[in-house]
């Protein structure tokens with residue numbers, strides 16, 4: 285019997301994967317073909333979705349992007365045996381787009397049934413956890429330190445150091461909190477992993493719990509991700525049934541329980557202390573640090589807060605050894621980076637590579653240039669607080685230090701491409717408006733400064749006393765950078781400054797009417 | 805969870821009370837309770853605030869403060885269907901603002917508003933995690949990618965017309 289794989293990842297569903305699955309099953313029934321349909325996550329090649337794969341002698345052959353109307357012609361072409369068809373892609377993993385990647389965290393995503401624990405184990409799952417169960421906590425922490433793993437949520441803080449702090453903190457109760465708020469525009473890796481390989485996050489949470497001495501974990505998932513929430517809920521229930529979660533993890537006698545919580549549409553709740561406030565049932569207002577959450581976090585207890593991808597990398601590191609992980613990447617950015625190619629790009633999706641590939645290589649080789657076919661003008665890296673880079677900076681390698689040196693930040697790895705119709709004054713205004721909209725309100729430079737920022741940019745664009753207003757804007761940017769409590773107010777100047785520096789002409793055009801209309 | 809009001813029930817204090825009680829065992833139960841109330845009734849009615857406050861030993865002001873802090877929570881019923889349209893950077897790069905303008909011009913509804921017949925609420929959202937298939941939107945919890953004008957018209961018309 286032939287096995288057909290069709291994703292049920294939200295991105296694939298958003299372009300019709302469910303209708304395609306139904307059409308293929310209906311056509312199979314009409315033709316009396318028996319096929320087994322396996323629903324997977326996505327491999328991340330969003331541009332090929334809905335991507336239909338057939339297992340032929342252990343090799344996965346792809347067809348895509350498929351529409352429901354293609355079903356009859358696919359059967360006519362004998363696609364179940366890999367027959368020729370205009371949508372035929374051949375062996376999927378041999379496609380340049382995949383062959384050029386190095387999948388570590390996303391090795392299983394899009395390949396297996398995300399809710400099959402057996403498939404998870406058959407593809408290397410649980411090896412890291414078994415290792416962790418066999419060694420003392422301090423050794424787990426040492427392995428994470430030696431791997432060079434840095435937090436993937438944006439700040440790039442060494443995970444091992446955070447874990448060591450929490451391990452050293454004396455307390456009966458400690459927590460592992462997974463930050464699955466993924467608020468940065470242009471990013472979707474956390475979502476894809478939770479939908480496509482949820483057990484890897486569960487395994488990572490348990491490993492983190494063993495490492496720091498915590499027996500309870502929370503995952504804070506943004507409410508914009510209902511599919512991911514459901515996938516995680518199903519996976520947690522299966523893990524409980526299988527004895528992976530509960531009073532005795534894999535029969536070890538050591539307990540670990542997990543609870544999922546839904547965010548409520550506040551970008552600031554991705555900031556770790558705001559997230560903890562939110563989990564405790566309060567307004568998501570940022571806490572002053574110290575105390576560090578690793579010492580005094582959730583409900584006052586030592587807590588490690590880590591991004592989805594940070595936690596999911598831990599089992600691999602234990603299973604393969606820290607050196608294998610540290611052998612990937614460059615400088616102080618070790619391991620793999622999951623780039624999310626988005627915006628105006630022809631072949632958008634998730635690309636996992638060792639740190640250090642250039643933006644140009646990603647956008648041209650993987651992305652295939654702009655979707656509109658127009659000239660690329662700007663690339664925003666690192667979400668709404670990331671810089672807008674011009675073509676001349678595209679040879680910057682993607683690692684934490686190189687991006688910082690170029691006046692930007694890597695953040696969670698989002699790369700948003702804009703063609704030459706973009707207006708950077710409008711984008712700068714949006715950065716300020718977004719900050720005003722999402723500010724937690726705790727400090728004035730952010731809460732009021734961002735509103736002033738919108739007004740001043742409006743005046744500059746409208747041609748009112750440009751030089752004077754530009755000076756006001758510069759002062760404001762400095763104040764926000766220096767005097768904000770957290771990176772929302774502190775980094776909003778980054779997109780604004782980069783727009784001013786690299787695209788000054790957009791702020792100097794003849795006045796265009798009273799105000800700009802932009803998203804607010 | 806983020807569904808529209810298609811299945812929303814009329815507010816009922818007893819039922820609200822049962823929802824609150826069902827969540828009291830949770831640590832930090834306030835957000836889960838507010839989500840559950842909105843899931844059931846389509847919004848969080850003002851009448852539910854004292855109930856929640858009493859159950860959690862909080863002041864009404866505290867509950868109100870939380871309710872108003874988070875963009876998700878509605879304090880008034882929404883239209884029968886809810887369309888969330890992404891207006892963050894990746895979708896901007898693919899023309900989401902022209903879709904917003906089209907909604908206003910063709911269907912007379914702007915983000916934050918509801919169509920004249922009360923059937924479709926339109927809300928702004930900043931990123932749906934579908935940025936490789938921008939512009940993105942979400943209708944009653946279902947994600948939509950590569951949204952174009954025609955597709956948008958079809959969605960709006962279906963939401964306002966034949967569908968329950």
Ligand SMILES: Cc1cc2nc3c(=O)[nH]c(=O)nc-3n(C[C@H](O)[C@H](O)[C@H](O)COP(=O)(O)O)c2cc1C
Pocket residue numbers: 434435436437438439440441443463464465466467468551552553554555556557589590591592594595770771772
């Ligand atoms: C405004 C703001 C938003 C943030 N949003 C997220 C987010 O959505 N996801 C995330 O993992 N980290 C986010 N962070 C970073 C967290 O504060 C924190 O550094 C991270 O969760 C730590 O985990 P990591 O070390 O594994 O990256 C945000 C920070 C700020 C200032």
Ligand code: SF4
Pocket residue numbers: 552570722723724725726727728730731768769770771772773774
């Ligand atoms: S910078 Fe903004 S978001 Fe951060 S603490 Fe201050 S007001 Fe809150």
Ligand code: FES
Pocket residue numbers: 469470471890891892893894895896930931932933934935938939940
């Ligand atoms: S920016 Fe619109 S879906 Fe991410």
